[in-house]
Amino acid sequence: MSIHLGPVDYLVIVSYLCATMVIGLWVGSYVRSGSDFFLAGRSLPWWAIGMSLVATDIGGTDLVGVGGDTYRYGLVMGNFEWIGCVPAMLVAGFVFIPHLWRCNVTTIPEYLERRFSSSLRTVVAACWLLLMACNLGVMLLASAKFMHTLAQWDMSVSIVVTALLVGIYTWSGGLRAVVFTDVLQGVVMIAGCLMVLVLGIYEMGGFEPFVDKVHDAVHARRQREKESRPLEEFAENGGIERTRESRSDRKSNHFSLVQPVDSPSPGPWPAILFGLALVVSPGYWIGNQSIVQRSLGAKSEYEAKASYVYGALLKTLIPFMVAIPGLIALVKFPELGHGEADRALPMLVGYLLGEGWRGLFVAAFLAALMSSVDSYLNSATTIYVNDFYRKFYRPHADEGLLLAIGRWTTIGFVLWAVYFAFQLMVVPAGLYTIFQTMMSFIVGPTLGVILLGMLSSRNNAEGALIGFIGGVFTSIGLFLLNQDFVADWLNIEPLFRIGQAYLYYSIWAFIATILLAWLFSYFGKPDAPEKRRYSISEWKPFEEAAP
Amino acid sequence: MTFLHWIGETIREQLLHIPMWVARWLFIGLLLVLMGWVVQLPVAAVTPPGRRSQWYEDLRIWAWLALMFQIVIYSVF
Numbered sequence: 001m002s003i004h005l006g007p008v009d010y011l012v013i014v015s016y017l018c019a020t021m022v023i024g025l026w027v028g029s030y031v032r033s034g035s036d037f038f039l040a041g042r043s044l045p046w047w048a049i050g051m052s053l054v055a056t057d058i059g060g061t062d063l064v065g066v067g068g069d070t071y072r073y074g075l076v077m078g079n080f081e082w083i084g085c086v087p088a089m090l091v092a093g094f095v096f097i098p099h100l101w102r103c104n105v106t107t108i109p110e111y112l113e114r115r116f117s118s119s120l121r122t123v124v125a126a127c128w129l130l131l132m133a134c135n136l137g138v139m140l141l142a143s144a145k146f147m148h149t150l151a152q153w154d155m156s157v158s159i160v161v162t163a164l165l166v167g168i169y170t171w172s173g174g175l176r177a178v179v180f181t182d183v184l185q186g187v188v189m190i191a192g193c194l195m196v197l198v199l200g201i202y203e204m205g206g207f208e209p210f211v212d213k214v215h216d217a218v219h220a221r222r223q224r225e226k227e228s229r230p231l232e233e234f235a236e237n238g239g240i241e242r243t244r245e246s247r248s249d250r251k252s253n254h255f256s257l258v259q260p261v262d263s264p265s266p267g268p269w270p271a272i273l274f275g276l277a278l279v280v281s282p283g284y285w286i287g288n289q290s291i292v293q294r295s296l297g298a299k300s301e302y303e304a305k306a307s308y309v310y311g312a313l314l315k316t317l318i319p320f321m322v323a324i325p326g327l328i329a330l331v332k333f334p335e336l337g338h339g340e341a342d343r344a345l346p347m348l349v350g351y352l353l354g355e356g357w358r359g360l361f362v363a364a365f366l367a368a369l370m371s372s373v374d375s376y377l378n379s380a381t382t383i384y385v386n387d388f389y390r391k392f393y394r395p396h397a398d399e400g401l402l403l404a405i406g407r408w409t410t411i412g413f414v415l416w417a418v419y420f421a422f423q424l425m426v427v428p429a430g431l432y433t434i435f436q437t438m439m440s441f442i443v444g445p446t447l448g449v450i451l452l453g454m455l456s457s458r459n460n461a462e463g464a465l466i467g468f469i470g471g472v473f474t475s476i477g478l479f480l481l482n483q484d485f486v487a488d489w490l491n492i493e494p495l496f497r498i499g500q501a502y503l504y505y506s507i508w509a510f511i512a513t514i515l516l517a518w519l520f521s522y523f524g525k526p527d528a529p530e531k532r533r534y535s536i537s538e539w540k541p542f543e544e545a546a547p
Numbered sequence: 548m549t550f551l552h553w554i555g556e557t558i559r560e561q562l563l564h565i566p567m568w569v570a571r572w573l574f575i576g577l578l579l580v581l582m583g584w585v586v587q588l589p590v591a592a593v594t595p596p597g598r599r600s601q602w603y604e605d606l607r608i609w610a611w612l613a614l615m616f617q618i619v620i621y622s623v624f
Contacts, residue, residue, distance in 0.1 A: 075624055083574060086617050087581050090610050094588060257624045258571045261562045269570045270562050277577065302595045309606050312613040316620075481551065492549055497559070 004350065005151050009359030016188055016363040017165060020370065023184055024169020024177040034402025037174030038106050038382045039297040044179055046303040049294045050310030052182035054318065055189060055371035056291060057085070059139060063193070063322055063368045064146050067345035070326030071336065073265035074218075074254030077326075078319030079272045082257070085315045088281035093308025096286045097295045099454060099536050101304045106296065108289050108450070109387045115453040115534035116527070117461035118391075123468060124449070125387035127442045128289055132380040134438060136373065136413060137420030143369040144421070150346045151362060159421045162366075166374045167414035171407050175382075178374045179294050185367035192364025193321035196345075199352045200328035211255065213331040218252035221334060254327065266500045275503030279510045280440070283447030290379035377417070381409045437479060440502035441509070445471030448513030452521075457532040459521040467517025475509035574621045578614050585610045 005013075031037055070077045105111045109128070113121035144158035169177045204210035253259060258269045267276075285291060285308075298304035329336075329344035332351060336344055349361050385406050390397055397405070445468045452459040452467070479502075480486050481495040496504055532538050548556070585607050593607045594600040602608070 078620075078624075082617055082620060083577070086613055087577065090581060090585065090613065094585075094592065094606075094610070098592075255624055257621060258567060258574060260567065261559060269567075269574075273570075273573055273577070277574075300595070305593070305606055309609045309613070313609055313616075316613060316616045493552060495551060495555060 005358060005362065006355040008356040009362065012356055012359030013363050013366070016366065020181050020184060020367075021165065021169060024181045025172050027177045027180050028169060028172025028174070031173055031176065031403065033399035034385070034397075034406060035399060036176065037403050037406045038378075038386065039293070040174070040176035040179065042297055043299050044176070044294060044297045044303070044307075045299060046306035046310060048179050048183050049298055049303070049307035050314060051186040052179040052294050052371070052375075053089075053291060053307065053311040054314045055182040055186035055368070056294075056375040057315075057372075058189065058318065058322065058368050059143075059372040063189070063365055064150070064342060064345050066319075066322045067326035067329065067348075068342035069266070070323040071330050071341040071344040073259075073263075073267070074252070074256065075319070075323060075327070076253075076257055076259050076263075076265045076267040076272075078323045079257055079267050079276065081315055081319045081322075083272065084276040084281045085285070086312045087277060088285045089308050089312040089315065092282065092285040093305050093312070095536070096450070096454060097292065097304050097308055098301050099539065100292065101296055101298060101301050102539070103534060106293075106386045107383055108287055108292060108446070109383065111534070112449060112453065112464070115531060116449070116464045120449065120461060120465045120468060121387060121391075123465065124442075124446060125383050127472065128446075129380060129383050129387075131438050131442060132290065132376045132383070133413065133416060134420065136376050136380065136417035137424055139369065139373050139376070140417055140421040141424045143365075146365070149343065150349075150365065155425070156422070159418055162369065162373065163414050163418045163421075166370050166377060167410065170374045170377050170381075171410045171414075174406060175293060175297050175378055178378045179297070181374065182371045185371040188360070188367040189364045189371070190317075190321065192361045192367075193325070195357060196325045196349060196352060196361065197321050197328075200325055200348065203352065204328065204331060210328070210331070214254055214327050215252050217330050217334045218254050222252075254330075262497065264498070266498070266503075268498065271498070271501075271503040275507045278507075279444050279447060280503060280506045283443035283506070283510070284439075287443060287446035287450050289383055290375040293379050293382060294375075373417075377410060377413055380413050381406055384409050384413075437502050437505075440505045441472055441475045441479070444475060444506040444508075444510035445469075445513040448510050448517065452514065452517050453534070454536045457535040457538045458526060459517055460524050460527045461531070462524050463517040463519070463521030466520050467513040467515075470516040471509040471513030474512040475505040478505045478508055571621065575618055578617050578621065582611060582614045582618075585614065 033041070035041055066077050066080070100108075100111055103111055103114065105114065107125070109121040109125035112124055140159045140163055141155075143162065144153075144155040147153040147158045148155050169181060173180075201207060201210055204213060253263075259265050259267055259272075261268050261270060295304045295307055298307060325348055326341075326344055329348040333344060333347050336347075349358060353361060385402060389405055389409075390402065394401065448471055449464045449468050452464060478495060481490075481492075482501055484494060487494045495501075498504075526532070529538075588607055590605070593605055595604055
């Protein structure tokens with residue numbers, strides 16, 4: 001089932017797109033230099049950055065995917081926005097982001113060169129550039145698939161039009177355009193989702209009846225599964241479902257954020273607490289250039305901190321808007337199986353919303369998509385220009401040249417993203433999954449070297465480089481050992497019991513990075529004082545450091 | 548079973564022994580520790596520099612509020 005869009009819906013969607021373009025191009029008219037393009041001239045206010053952080057973090061596919069996963073597994077998906085964001089954002093906002101802002105860097109790899117070495121900068125930049133370039137294509141394709149399901153839009157047209165629109169305003173205004181269009185996109189996204197939430201809860205007769213109906217729907221689904229499957233299959237899931245079945249109060253785990261170790265959901269509690277809250281989330285909010293870059297463009301250190309705190313407050317609301325509709329859909333459409341759960345949200349929207357309002361929801365989806373694509377586009381450009389072009393080719397390039405190169409590179413990445421999205425349409429689904437898992441390969445090692453660099457002056461450049469490379473290989477190795485075809489080839493069981501084990505890859509990659517870096521640093525020479533002064537404990541502003 | 552499987556299985560079995568209420572308190576405990584840390588941050592690190600700040604410009608209040616919401620959420624769900 002797809003959403004039927006009428007003329008009023010299209011009017012709403014076109015109005016939103018026009019508003020986005022007007023804001024992006026208007027802001028872009030003030031861009032005069034490379035510094036304006038990459039860091040918005042360090043003039044961004046906290047409220048715009050905070051909203052932009054949240055809008056960037058929620059992609060179009062997340063909006064529909066989280067609804068689908070909540071339909072399948074319950075409110076546990078809210079962990080990815082709550083404990084999977086808020087603690088890390090606050091620690092990042094008070095400790096790490098201000099230090100990066102004080103160091104006056106444009107990219108995370110640039111900081112790693114100042115603190116450690118040029119080699120580490122290049123390796124980290126190459127890994128993130130590869131990830132971002134691939135992600136651009138993945139996001140365009142995934143969103144085009146959703147738009148096809150949602151509104152029967154042609155996938156090829158969706159890919160080209162989205163890339164073109166995002167490309168134009170990012171080309172024009174760089175980071176400033178990205179952040180201010182994100183503000184509009186964030187408002188539209190929140191309004192669209194809030195509308196579905198409020199109408200859905202009203203339809204259920206209030207919150208308490210809604211909770212009871214969810215428990216009943218899960219109970220009924222379990223009964224159906226029990227009748228259609230032999231008992232042995234329940235035991236294969238660690239007996240989780242049998243245990244729940246024996247409960248007499250008919251309450252399900254669908255409202256529980258803390259799930260058992262062997263839960264079939266993507267969020268058993270050790271993975272959420274140790275993998276998500278302590279590794280992936282800090283790595284994402286401290287080490288992901290597309291997130292951190294906007295705070296580096298804040299007008300002051302205080303505004304950089306305030307943006308993260310404001311973002312953390314906004315994050316508290318997000319699961320209510322993106323996850324709860326999945327539970328409402330579970331009550332309204334209990335017949336969907338696990339395989340069709342991603343249809344839950346589009347079906348709910350089609351059922352709840354009238355003409356015009358459906359257009360607002362589609363606009364919210366487009367807003368979520370565009371706010372993520374523009375950030376990755378701008379950050380990929382920033383890394384390429386600063387960490388490769390300027391570093392290796394034109395170290396003394398003036399601001400005008402950097403602006404021109406930045407804009408040309410943006411065009412290059414737009415073309416690449418469209419090409420890659422079309423290529424992904426014809427590759428096997430397994431390869432597509434690999435690209436979606438790539439973040440988990442580098443986020444743990446990136447966090448490891450940043451923490452070691454900022455919190456300790458004893459770790460040296462060789463240790464950090466070996467630690468980072470070792471961490472990346474650890475996560476890739478674990479990923480491979482968890483694939484069925486590799487396990488069959490080696491005649492072993494897949495390494496992890498849960499299907500989506502990317503949180504576990506990140507934990508072990510982080511641990512490997514820390515151990516290797518510490519070991520090689522312990523037996524090696526300490527870095528020179530001009531490197532060590534970029535750690536937080538030995539930080540000296542430039543004027544103090546000068547002889 | 549490889550060495551890696553053995554490590555994973557050992558950790559998994561140990562984690563299985565942890566009751567769910569303890570797991571929930573680990574989540575809440577993490578948030579409580581952060582609340583304590585936020586409260587003790589120096590005033591200079593959480594207010595705009597170079598001028599007398601208003602009460603609402605103290606970032607500790609908003610960080611504390613965000614963590615309070617989290618504690619309520621993890622206590623209820």
